[in-house]
Amino acid sequence: MAALEEDQDDVVINPATMLLRDDDSDSDEVKMVESEQLRQHSLPSIDSTIVTRQLPSQGLSFQLWPAATTLLTLLDDHRRDPTTSPLGPTLSALESGRRLKILELGSGTGLVGIAAAATLGACVTVTDLPHVVDNLKFNAELNAAALGGSGGSVRVAALRWGEGEDAEAIGREFDIVLASDVVYHDHLYEPLLKTLSFLLLGEGGVVFVMAHLRRWKKESAFFKRARKLFEVEVLHVDRPCQGSRVGVTVYRFTGKPSVGERSIFHLYKQTKSKRFFVFKYYTT
Numbered sequence: 001m002a003a004l005e006e007d008q009d010d011v012v013i014n015p016a017t018m019l020l021r022d023d024d025s026d027s028d029e030v031k032m033v034e035s036e037q038l039r040q041h042s043l044p045s046i047d048s049t050i051v052t053r054q055l056p057s058q059g060l061s062f063q064l065w066p067a068a069t070t071l072l073t074l075l076d077d078h079r080r081d082p083t084t085s086p087l088g089p090t091l092s093a094l095e096s097g098r099r100l101k102i103l104e105l106g107s108g109t110g111l112v113g114i115a116a117a118a119t120l121g122a123c124v125t126v127t128d129l130p131h132v133v134d135n136l137k138f139n140a141e142l143n144a145a146a147l148g149g150s151g152g153s154v155r156v157a158a159l160r161w162g163e164g165e166d167a168e169a170i171g172r173e174f175d176i177v178l179a180s181d182v183v184y185h186d187h188l189y190e191p192l193l194k195t196l197s198f199l200l201l202g203e204g205g206v207v208f209v210m211a212h213l214r215r216w217k218k219e220s221a222f223f224k225r226a227r228k229l230f231e232v233e234v235l236h237v238d239r240p241c242q243g244s245r246v247g248v249t250v251y252r253f254t255g256k257p258s259v260g261e262r263s264i265f266h267l268y269k270q271t272k273s274k275r276f277f278v279f280k281y282y283t284t
Contacts, residue, residue: 039064041072041111045079046119048146052109052139061108061132067180067211070238070248071112079119086236090207090252091120094175099123099151103170105159105179105195108132110139112180117152118143124152127159127170162191167198172206174199180211189222197229201255208253209235214246231256 037054050072055062078085082092094100100122104113113126126136133156140147140154147154159166177199182192200206208230212219226232230253238247 041069041115043072043076043079043115043118043146045076046146046150048118048149050111050114050118050146051142052111052114053135053142054109055135058135061128062135064109064111065181066213066241067248068108068111070236070250071178071180071209071211072115074236074250075112075115075119086250087209090176090209090235094207095120100176101125101174103127103174103177103199105161105177105192106182107136110136110154110156112178114140114143114147114154116178117154118146118150119152121151122153123155125155125157125170125174127157129160130158133158159195160191161188162194164198167195172199172202172204174204174206177206177208178210179208181213182210183212183219183222184215186218186221189225193222193225193229196226196253200230200253205255209250210253211248211250213248226253229256230254 037056039052039054041050041052043050052064054064074085074087078087078091082088085091091100100120102113102116102120102122102124104110104116104124104126107113107126107128110126113124116122117124126140128136136156140156143154157170159170177196183189196208200208223232233252234249235252236250238249240247
């Protein structure tokens with residue numbers, strides 16, 4: 001697609017109603033235990049179910065976001081029939097008869113990363129802010145049976161976007177990076193792009209797949225900056241759900257071919273207080 005939907009400035013979403021929305025379906029069971037929610041997510045392709053604990057009272061990072069269910073469905077569909085899956089060309093090219101190594105950014109409850117491990121039999125690292133890690137570990141352990149049946153595995157780690165020390169600890173040894181609903185607060189755009197640059201602009205050819213539900217016009221700024229560094233294409237668009245004017249869009253980011261000619265380096269500069277990213281661009 002030549003133009004991204006984020007460039008269509010006539011679309012305005014009400015953030016109060018669309019930051020999170022109710023994604024309950026007939027196949028999902030929600031059990032309330034005081035402030036906890038245990039939600040079941042069906043994976044028909046492997047005849048299994050993922051269970052995630054949500055903690056609404058703890059904040060947005062502990063709840064299910066709309067775009068996560070889109071990626072869950074696409075991963076399940078891919079397992080059922082890779083030839084018709086929007087993720088098929090990307091995943092099939094990367095698999096090559098071996099277990100994929102996947103990193104998820106802003107994992108929240110960990111639904112997408114756990115689903116990727118279960119449906120693809122992949123080695124997945126799910127990440128979020130340090131205070132979210134305990135719930136991620138809980139959810140990974142809660143789904144040990146589903147993971148064991150597929151041969152997939154889930155590792156949990158803290159990753160603060162834009163922090164060189166965190167990125168260095170995670171490393172770049174991944175085939176694909178996943179994320180859902182990570183573009184919402186504008187002060188996070190630059191840290192996210194720094195982390196993506198570290199992961200995608202090396203020599204490994206890492207691919208970033210992001211599911212996104214547009215909420216505000218200002219999000220176009222993120223995509224404009226991203227297109228300066230990456231090739232960005234649309235893989236899939238959901239139909240709008242009831243009460244919404246737009247559906248979830250799934251994007252594929254890859255490093256631009258011109259990056260090899262310009263040689264983009266990721267350097268770490270040690271200061272007395274912390275490490276941070278320094279990006280140096282020059283023409284060879």
